[in-house]
Amino acid sequence: MKIMVAVKRVVDYAVKIRVKPDKTGVVTQNVKMSMNPFCEIALEEALRIRESGLASEVVAVSIGPSQCVDTLRTGLAMGANRGIHVESTASLFPLSVAKIFRKLVEIEKPDLLILGKQAIDDDCNQTGQMVAGLLNWPQGTFASKVVLDKEKRVATVDREVDDGIETVRLNLPAVITTDLRLNQPRYATLPNIMKAKSKPIKKFTPEELNVEIKSDLEIVEVTEPPKRKAGVILSSVDELIDKLKNEANVI
Numbered sequence: 001m002k003i004m005v006a007v008k009r010v011v012d013y014a015v016k017i018r019v020k021p022d023k024t025g026v027v028t029q030n031v032k033m034s035m036n037p038f039c040e041i042a043l044e045e046a047l048r049i050r051e052s053g054l055a056s057e058v059v060a061v062s063i064g065p066s067q068c069v070d071t072l073r074t075g076l077a078m079g080a081n082r083g084i085h086v087e088s089t090a091s092l093f094p095l096s097v098a099k100i101f102r103k104l105v106e107i108e109k110p111d112l113l114i115l116g117k118q119a120i121d122d123d124c125n126q127t128g129q130m131v132a133g134l135l136n137w138p139q140g141t142f143a144s145k146v147v148l149d150k151e152k153r154v155a156t157v158d159r160e161v162d163d164g165i166e167t168v169r170l171n172l173p174a175v176i177t178t179d180l181r182l183n184q185p186r187y188a189t190l191p192n193i194m195k196a197k198s199k200p201i202k203k204f205t206p207e208e209l210n211v212e213i214k215s216d217l218e219i220v221e222v223t224e225p226p227k228r229k230a231g232v233i234l235s236s237v238d239e240l241i242d243k244l245k246n247e248a249n250v251i
């Protein structure tokens, strides 16, 4: 069984985001970039499935500029067998990414495609659903548990939904997107970082895959959230009740 995993390069989760002065997006120059945290969880799950003997190969895929190779190297150091980089400097929206994944799936024929439930830079939460739709594959989104039956070719996925946990059964091949509680991703060890340098990364361009990068969607403006007003320290509960009643008008 082969597993394909999406690993997106995003601004590191710990970076304080700054909006560009012209409001066209956020500043990414000289900013630490890392693997999207939900993609780390996706990769960890694929590695655990392989380590349990249910899969033989994990292929990590990243789409974007040349620096995505760094993200792929991190994935290879975590344990992926090989990488695929689809190089593009264009603005990529989920539909274009999903179309690229469809082509790669046609080439690689994985049994399972695992993506993060969302990328923390665009917060779209669309790519997994779109690629499942394009491939006409079943999807288990927001996965908090995945159990595979290799003989029956079935994945049982617990999904985190508002009311609790929903369990779905998917016939393989299938798409899974990962939620936060699925697992705790491993760190790459130094020997594995060294080994990752010699693992293969195949290169494609969207043109080679016959995917036109275009979008019906345009980002009109990006603005910072309103600044929080400074708080005040009150000396008594009576004062608090008075303010809630007469200033905030909430009681």
Ligand code: AMP
Pocket (backbone or CB within 6 Å): 006, 007, 008, 009, 036, 038, 039, 042, 061, 062, 063, 064, 092, 094, 097, 114, 115, 116, 117, 118, 119, 120, 122, 123, 124, 125, 126, 127, 128
């Ligand atoms: P999104 O729909 O943009 O929130 O992204 C959902 C998931 O799709 C991410 O967590 C990644 O696993 C995958 N994905 C999106 N864009 C890319 C990309 N450029 N390269 C690799 N994977 C991606």
